[in-house]
Amino acid sequence: xxxxxxxxxxxxxxxxxxxxxxxxxxxxxxxxxxxxxxxxxxxxxxxxxxxxxxxxxxxxxxxxxxxxxxxxxxxxxxxxxxxxxxxxxxxxxxxxxxxxxxxxxxxxxxxxxxxxxxxxxxxxxxxxxxxxxxxxxxxxxxxxxxxxxxxxxxxxxxxxxxxxxxxxxxxxxxxxxxxxxxxxxxxxxxxxxxxxxxxxxxxxxx
Amino acid sequence: xxxxxxxxxxxxxxxxxxxxxxxxxxxxxxxxxxxxxxxxxxxxxxxxxxxxxxxxxxxxxxxxxxxxxxxxxxxxxxxxxxxxxxxxxxxxxxxxxxxxxxxxxxxxxxxxxxxxxxxxxxxxxxxxxxxxxxxxxxxxxxxxxxxxxxxxxxxxxxxxxxxxxxxxxxxxxxxxxxxxxxxxxxxxxxxxxxxxxxxxxxxxxxxxxxxxxxxxxxxxxxxxxxxxxxxxxxxxxxxxxxxxxxxxxxxxxxxxxxxxxxxxxxxxxxxxxxxxxxxxxxxxxxxxxxxxxxxxxxxxxxxxxxxxxxxxxxxxxxxxxxxxxxxxxxxxxxxxxxxxxxxxxxxxxxxxxxxxxxxxxxxxxxxxxxxxxxxxxxxxxxxxxxxxxxxxxxxxxxxxxxxxxxxxxxx
Amino acid sequence: xxxxxxxxxxxxxxxxxxxxxxxxxxxxxxxxxxxxxxxxxxxxxxxxxxxxxxxxxxxxxxxxxxxxxxxxxxxxxxxxxxxxxxxxxxxxxxxxxxxxxxxxxxxxxxxxxxxxxxxxxxxxxxxxxxxxxxxxxxxxxx
Numbered sequence: 001x002x003x004x005x006x007x008x009x010x011x012x013x014x015x016x017x018x019x020x021x022x023x024x025x026x027x028x029x030x031x032x033x034x035x036x037x038x039x040x041x042x043x044x045x046x047x048x049x050x051x052x053x054x055x056x057x058x059x060x061x062x063x064x065x066x067x068x069x070x071x072x073x074x075x076x077x078x079x080x081x082x083x084x085x086x087x088x089x090x091x092x093x094x095x096x097x098x099x100x101x102x103x104x105x106x107x108x109x110x111x112x113x114x115x116x117x118x119x120x121x122x123x124x125x126x127x128x129x130x131x132x133x134x135x136x137x138x139x140x141x142x143x144x145x146x147x148x149x150x151x152x153x154x155x156x157x158x159x160x161x162x163x164x165x166x167x168x169x170x171x172x173x174x175x176x177x178x179x180x181x182x183x184x185x186x187x188x189x190x191x192x193x194x195x196x197x198x199x200x201x202x203x204x205x206x
Numbered sequence: 207x208x209x210x211x212x213x214x215x216x217x218x219x220x221x222x223x224x225x226x227x228x229x230x231x232x233x234x235x236x237x238x239x240x241x242x243x244x245x246x247x248x249x250x251x252x253x254x255x256x257x258x259x260x261x262x263x264x265x266x267x268x269x270x271x272x273x274x275x276x277x278x279x280x281x282x283x284x285x286x287x288x289x290x291x292x293x294x295x296x297x298x299x300x301x302x303x304x305x306x307x308x309x310x311x312x313x314x315x316x317x318x319x320x321x322x323x324x325x326x327x328x329x330x331x332x333x334x335x336x337x338x339x340x341x342x343x344x345x346x347x348x349x350x351x352x353x354x355x356x357x358x359x360x361x362x363x364x365x366x367x368x369x370x371x372x373x374x375x376x377x378x379x380x381x382x383x384x385x386x387x388x389x390x391x392x393x394x395x396x397x398x399x400x401x402x403x404x405x406x407x408x409x410x411x412x413x414x415x416x417x418x419x420x421x422x423x424x425x426x427x428x429x430x431x432x433x434x435x436x437x438x439x440x441x442x443x444x445x446x447x448x449x450x451x452x453x454x455x456x457x458x459x460x461x462x463x464x465x466x467x468x469x470x471x472x473x474x475x476x477x478x479x480x481x482x483x484x485x486x487x488x489x490x491x492x493x494x495x496x497x498x499x500x501x502x503x504x505x506x507x508x509x510x511x512x513x514x515x516x517x518x519x520x521x522x523x524x525x526x527x528x529x530x531x532x533x534x535x536x537x538x539x540x541x542x543x544x545x546x547x548x549x550x551x552x553x554x555x556x557x558x559x560x561x562x563x564x565x566x567x568x569x570x571x572x573x574x575x576x577x578x579x580x581x582x583x584x585x586x587x588x589x590x591x592x593x594x595x596x597x598x599x600x601x602x603x604x605x606x607x608x609x610x611x612x613x614x615x616x617x
Numbered sequence: 618x619x620x621x622x623x624x625x626x627x628x629x630x631x632x633x634x635x636x637x638x639x640x641x642x643x644x645x646x647x648x649x650x651x652x653x654x655x656x657x658x659x660x661x662x663x664x665x666x667x668x669x670x671x672x673x674x675x676x677x678x679x680x681x682x683x684x685x686x687x688x689x690x691x692x693x694x695x696x697x698x699x700x701x702x703x704x705x706x707x708x709x710x711x712x713x714x715x716x717x718x719x720x721x722x723x724x725x726x727x728x729x730x731x732x733x734x735x736x737x738x739x740x741x742x743x744x745x746x747x748x749x750x751x752x753x754x755x756x757x758x759x
Contacts, residue, residue: 064247066295072358073358076355077355078358106268108271108726116241135746138289140744140746141276142741142742143726160377273734273742275710275735276741438646439699440699460619549665551678562648562649564667575653579649587698587701
C-alpha cells in the first residue's frame with residue numbers, strides 16, 4: 001500500500017482550530033494521530049473516485065430568498081458553472097448531492113430543510129450561501145435559525161448576497177474538499193457514526 | 207384520414223364540465239411545495255384536485271418569514287434601510303423608496319431635483335430587472351428554457367450599472383433619507399445610454415422568441431381570466447389589475463419623486479387572462495426604457511442629497527474644518543436623527559403593485575412601527591379564484607403570471 | 618394628485634359601520650390593513666384601515682384601538698374579501714381577534730407558535746455572536 005502525503009486543506013473551521021492547537025502544542029496523542037491520518041491519502045483508486053465525484057456534483061434547486069437570485073445568476077451566462085459541470089440542477093432531492101441553502105431559513109422552514117436533506121442520498125454535501133443561513137445575517141431575531149443548528153454544513157459562503165463569483169468560489173472549494181478527501185461520508189466528517197438507520201429485512205413467510 | 211378528423215372533432219367537443227366522470231368524484235388533496243421548482247420561492251399550495259382539475263387551492267405562506275418589521279423597530283432610521291430593502295428581494299430600490307418617502311414626509315424634508323431624477327432612474331432600472339427575472343423564470347416554468355439565459359444577460363448589464371453607482375449588485379442601500387447616497391460616477395451616463403439603446407431591440411427579441419409560439423399561446427391565451435371586479439374586491443393592484451383593463455398606476459395617479467415630469471404610457475390589457483398579464487409586463491419594459499431616457503436627458507445639476515444637516519451626514523471634507531459638521535456627524539452616526547411624532551402611509555408603484563410603507567414615529571431615533579403593505583401578499587389571494595376549474599398545468603402558468611415574490615409575502 | 622383626508626378615529630365597535638359607510642361613499646378600495654402596538658399607552662393594539670377612492674384619488678385612514686384584555690373587532694372580509702390575509706397577519710403578529718373571519722389562524726408563524734411576535738413587549742430573540750472567547754463553548758450547554 002502506497003502512503004503519500006498531500007497538502008492539508010486549511011480553509012475549514014475545524015481544521016483551523018486543529019492547526020492552531022497543534023501549533024500551540026495543545027494537541028493530545030489521539031487527536032494528533034487523527035490529524036496526521038487526515039493528511040494522508042491511502043489509495044489511488046479512492047483518489048480517482050473522489051476526483052470523479054467532485055467533478056460531477058448535481059446541486060438541488062433550493063432557493064429560499066435573495067441569495068436564490070444570485071444562485072440563478074451562476075447558471076446564467078456570465079458566471080457559468082456549466083464550465084465546471086455543475087449546471088445540472090435537480091429538483092428532486094433523491095437525485096441531487098449538493099444542497100445550496102440560498103437564503104434565510106425561518107423556523108417554519110427549518111424542519112422542511114432538514115427533511116429534504118435527509119432525503120438526499122450519500123455522499124451529500126451542503127453549502128450555506130449568504131450571511132443569513134450561515135450566521136443569522138442582517139436579521140438576528142426570533143424568526144430565523146442558523147443552518148448549523150440543524151444540519152451539517154460543509155462550506156459557508158459569506159456575503160449579502162454573495163456575488164455569483166463568490167458562490168462559484170465556494171463551490172470550487174467544496175470540489176477541492178471532495179477531491180482531496182477519500183470517501184468520507186458526512187457521518188465521519190461530523191462524528192455521527194452510529195446514527196445510521198439500518199433496515200432489517202422482514203423474515204420470509206412459509 | 208377521415209378517422210383522424212373524427213378524432214379531432216371528438217377532442218374539440220370535450221370540455222371540463224361536460225364530462226361527468228364517475229371515477230373522478232373523489233377529491234385528492236395534493237401538497238405542492240414549499241420546496242418545488244415551479245413555485246416562485248417557498249410557497250406551499252394545498253391543492254384539492256378532481257382528476258387533473260383543480261377544485262380548490264389554499265396557499266400556505268410563512269416559510270421565509272424573517273421578522274423584518276420587528277427588526278426595523280430596533281434600529282435607527284438610517285439602519286432600517288438595509289433591513290427593509292431585503293423584504294421584496296427583486297425590487298429593493300422600491301422598498302427603500304417607500305420607507306425613505308415615508309420618513310421624508312414625516313420630517314417634511316425637501317428632496318433636491320437631481321436626487322429625485324436619480325431615484326427615478328434607479329427605480330425604473332429595477333423595474334426592468336424585476337420584469338426580466340419574472341420573464342426568465344416564468345418562461346422556465348412554461349418550458350421555454352432559453353429565455354432564462356437571454357433575460358439574465360440583460361440583468362447582468364443592469365446589475366453592472368447598479369454596481370457602478372453604489373458598489374453592490376443587489377440590496378444596494380443607495381437611497382437614503384434625503385436623497386441618494388452618492389452621485390453617479392463618470393461613465394455611468396455613457397453606459398446607461400448604451401443600455402437604453404439596445405434594450406428595446408432586446409425586448410423585441412424576447413417578443414419574437416415567445417409571441418408566435420403556439421404552445422405558449424395555448425398555455426396563456428384565455429387561461430384563468432379574472433375580471434376587474436373580482437380583482438378590485440381582492441385589493442389587487444399592479445400588472446394583474448392592469449391586465450384586466452383598469453388603468454390604475456400610482457406613478458400617474460399619485461405621482462411621487464417627480465414622475466409627473468415624464469411622459470409614458472400605461473399598458474392595459476383587455477381580457478385579464480394570462481396572456482394579457484404577460485403582454486402588460488412585457489410592454490412595461492419599453493415604457494420604463496422611455497422614462498429612464500427622459501430622466502437621463504433631463505438630469506438636473508445640483509446636490510444629490512438634502513443639505514439638512516440634522517438628518518443627512520455632512521460631506522467628509524467638511525469634518526476637518528467645521529465644528530458643527532463634526533457634531534452633526536457624531537450625533538447622526540451614534541444616535542441617528544429624531545423624527546417628530548406621527549404616522550404616515552406612503553404608497554408607491556412597485557413592479558408587482560402598490561407597495562406602501564406605514565411608519566409610526568414616537569419622537570425618538572428609532573421607528574415605533576414599520577409596516578410594508580406588500581403587493582404580492584395581497585395579490586396572492588387571487589390564486590384561488592383564478593385557478594378554480596383549470597388544470598394543474600394552468601395553475602403553474604397562473605402562478606408564474608401573478609409574479610409573487612415570497613420575500614415580500616412573508617416579510 | 619392624491620388628496621389625503623383627515624384620519625378618522627373610531628372605537629372598535631363602530632369601526633365596521635364606519636367602514637361600510639365610507640365604502641358606500643366611494644372609498645371602495647382597501648389599500649392596507651395593518652396593526653400596531655402603542656405600548657405603553659392603553660388601549661395598546663391599534664388597527665388601521667387605509668382606504669382609497671379610485672375615482673377621486675383620495676385616501677383616508679380609519680384608526681381604531683383595542684386593548685389586550687378584549688382584543689376583538691369585527692372583520693371586514695364581508696366588505697372586502699381581500700382583507701383575508703392582512704387580518705390573519707394582524708392576528709398572528711398582535712393577537713387581534715377578528716370576529717366573522719372565515720379562517721382565523723396563524724399565517725406567518727408556525728401554526729403552534731405561542732406568543733404574538735410584533736407586540737412591543739415580545740423579545741426580539743436571536744443568536745449570540747461568536748467570538749474566539751465563546752466559540753468553543755457555544756452549543757455545549759444548550
